[in-house]
Amino acid sequence: MKNTEAFVKEITEGNLFKGDYITLGSAMLDGEAITNAFVNVPLKTMNRHGLIAGATGTGKTKTLQVLAENLSEKGVPVLLMDIKGDLSGLAKPSPGHAKIDERHEKIGLPFESKAFPVEMLTLSEQDGVRLRATVSEFGPVLISRILDVTETQAGIISVIFKYCDDNHLPLLDLKDFKKILQYATNEGKKEFEESYGRISSASTGAILRKIIEIEQQGGDLFFGETSFDPQDLLRIDENGRGYINIIRLTDIQDRPKLFSTFMLSLLAEIYSTFPEQGDSGRPELIMFIDEAHLIFNEASSALLNQIESIVKLIRSKGVGLYFVTQNPTDVPEAVLGQLGLKVQHALRAFTAKDRQAIKLTAQNYPDSEYYDTAEVLTSLGIGEALVSALDEKGRPTPLAATLIRAPMSRMDILNETELSSLISQSRLARKYNKTIDRESAYEMLNEKIKLAEEEEAKQKAIEENEALKRAESKRRTSSTRTRSNKMNPIVKVLTSATVIRGVLGIISKMIKK
Structure with a gap:
């Protein structure tokens, strides 16, 4: 008991x-x-x-x-x-x-x-x-752990965040994150290599696939402002x-x-x-x-x-x-x-x-x-x-x-x-509950790419114009030479040095008499 x-x-x-x-x-x-x-x-x-x-x-x-x-x-x-x-x-x-x-x-x-x-x-x-929360608020370490990436890929994510900090590019939502990853291995590849070293496209591709997995589970609703x-x-x-x-x-x-x-x-x-x-x-x-x-x-x-x-x-x-x-x-x-x-x-x-x-x-x-x-x-x-x-x-x-x-x-x-x-x-x-989509990395990189493309198109137009001018000048020179080569044989004889000297000699003798 x-x-x-x-x-x-x-x-x-x-x-x-x-x-x-x-x-x-x-x-x-x-x-x-x-x-x-x-x-x-x-x-x-x-x-x-x-x-x-x-x-x-x-x-x-x-x-x-x-x-x-x-x-x-x-x-x-x-x-x-x-x-x-x-x-x-x-x-x-x-x-x-x-x-x-x-x-x-x-x-x-x-x-x-x-x-x-x-x-x-x-x-x-x-x-x-x-x-909601922004990608920047997570930071590279937490994002890497959530995505379950390799050590190499985690290093790339840290570089991406560093680049965005250095260039004042806000990482707010997943489209910002995806855009900067694509930029790092395409349009901005040279810029990244000069300042941060080479970034493998295979690694950024693997990270992108992990982001898409989060996105498909509703992450696009969670990442953002406010x-x-x-x-x-x-x-x-x-x-x-x-x-x-x-x-x-x-x-x-x-x-x-x-x-x-x-x-x-x-x-x-x-x-x-x-x-x-x-x-x-x-x-x-x-x-x-x-x-x-x-x-x-x-x-x-x-x-x-x-x-x-x-x-x-x-x-x-x-x-x-x-x-x-x-x-x-x-x-x-x-x-x-x-x-x-x-x-x-x-x-x-x-x-x-x-x-x-x-x-x-x-x-x-x-x-x-x-x-x-x-x-x-x-x-x-x-x-x-x-x-x-x-x-x-x-x-x-x-x-x-x-x-x-x-x-x-x-x-x-x-x-x-x-x-x-x-x-x-x-x-x-x-x-x-008010959705905010202010200018961030996605828009700023798109603008940067657009300006770069416009500058490239302008430079290409200048180069093409210069090439056309050079071609026209060459054509004119060639045309002049061709006309010279096709001169009338009589004119050629009359304007030759021998004829001129002969004519001048006759005129000289006539003057002396």
Whole structure:
């Protein structure tokens, strides 16, 4: 018989914090919730990242929704990747339900129905605030890693960026990038060789093919202006609640390259622009990445290394990353080891491989005398999860099977009318949804090529004119000589030196007489 009193004491004392915290639900023992044995997560350690995992239909999305709502209530802005399209309901209050009331009675928390400040964002042609970034903002190193190019090709990309910097050519979108690559091995080949060395057309061709791959996945919509300012993710509404920014990604599941590109761009931009926060007691921003395997499964080794590096460093900026996926093994070990909060919903053991994965998953959690972790993982119900967090000193809290509280907002999507109304009221939509195509590398290089062609045509016309003049002069000289050669024989005799001397002699003698 398990000691319920000792268990409740351990959970209660292990979840008491001096600073602010979020209550996820109430601890469970032997499959039953213990009222008022609250499982809390301190805000102070929420920038230590986290994981929400579990089989399909076990309640991962609702747990994400609960965390987002409570962070917003505490004045912490949130960014959600909505790949399944079921998070827009955060903008409307829950209609309530008898089962929700029953759940909250077991937990010991009163249920409140609330709507939250929501901003809908988009990477594609879906309605919402358009997210964009310029090629220049990525820089040569990040672009090279995204394109997964060779070391030689990465060197060429660095040269291309250097040339654009030296010649004040803005690289804004993909057509700019493609144009400068073509210019480097065609019209501008001599110019590049003189200043930067020879550039192989085979290498630029390979880079172009990589760019086209990104372009076909919608990169032409993402790269450009107006660039999204990450500071706009940190907005607080008039009631002191953090905005919940939802990126609509329902049409991007078959375009993982674009998703990875965006994620890496955003994380790099946040890391480079956010100030060091130190130990402030609360996070600046929490990001939830749903269907996280889409990033990791399709990412190159270079891209994975970059993500792992940012995960390790970005928490110093007060930013927490939370990966939502079916199995913890979807997340690389180097990233998994950095995650402080783990919310593990039920896993299903249909095969020997599944059973092995459950054993490995159980080893990621602290030992508990109250649970056989591997067994609990297969017996959890919907909306129940094993929770392990970090306390205010960075130590793991007691492992607790938890009955998760219900979301305060609607557990369903907005209809088209509601969605349109929400977007039409957005201040950010007015700021970012106007397409700008100012003069950049594409137009400037086209103008440069046009001027060069005009100058070449002018020089060619001058040379042709000179050639015509020389030919005319030669023709006239030749014609004069021909006429001279064809002179009348009588004239030739009369004008010869002998005849002239004879005539002059006769005239001289006549004068003397």
